[in-house]
Amino acid sequence: MNRLVLTLAALGAATSLAACSKKEAATKEAAAPPAAPASDMAAMAMAAEAKMAKGTGTVTAVGADSVTVDHAAIPEANWPAMTMAFKASPEIAKSVMAGDKVAFDLKVQGGGGEIIAIRKQ
Ligand SMILES: [Cu+2]
Known part of the structure; x- marks a missing residue:
């Protein structure tokens, strides 16, 4: 009998803990930025934080400090395949x-990118 009471008490405690962490998770979700659509350049502007990504493609134009690439999709940046100009060092x-x-x-x-290394394939 005592054992049953203890089990019920434990269940009750576990339930309130679960409810508590659930609420916390919901709060975190609400604070997170909405998922960006993967289909257009507007999505690129939504990524404000710098992150590293890798890409492949064909160079279509070269400027003094830019390289334009017809690139394949870049999942790390949530970018579809497109042609765009990237910043690049003169070297x-x-x-x-x-x-x-x-x-x-x-x-x-911030919706753009800088090529920091490039290799011909
Ligand atoms: Cu792009």
Whole structure:
């Protein structure tokens, strides 16, 4: 009999704990930014925090400090495949030309990106 009471008490405690952490989780979810749609450039503007990503594609144009790439989808940045200009150091920009197939490392921030390393494939 005592055992049953203890079990019920334990169940009760577990239930209130569960309810408590559930509430906490819901609060955290509400504070998180909404998931960005993956389908357009607007989604790119929603990622304000810098993060690293990798991409592949074909260079379509090169500027003094930019490289435009027709790139495959970049899941880390939530970007679909598209052609876009990336910032790049003059050294990196000089190392490629239009038509090159490349793999690149990217620092993604605020809807844009900077190529920090690039390799011809
Ligand atoms: Cu893009």
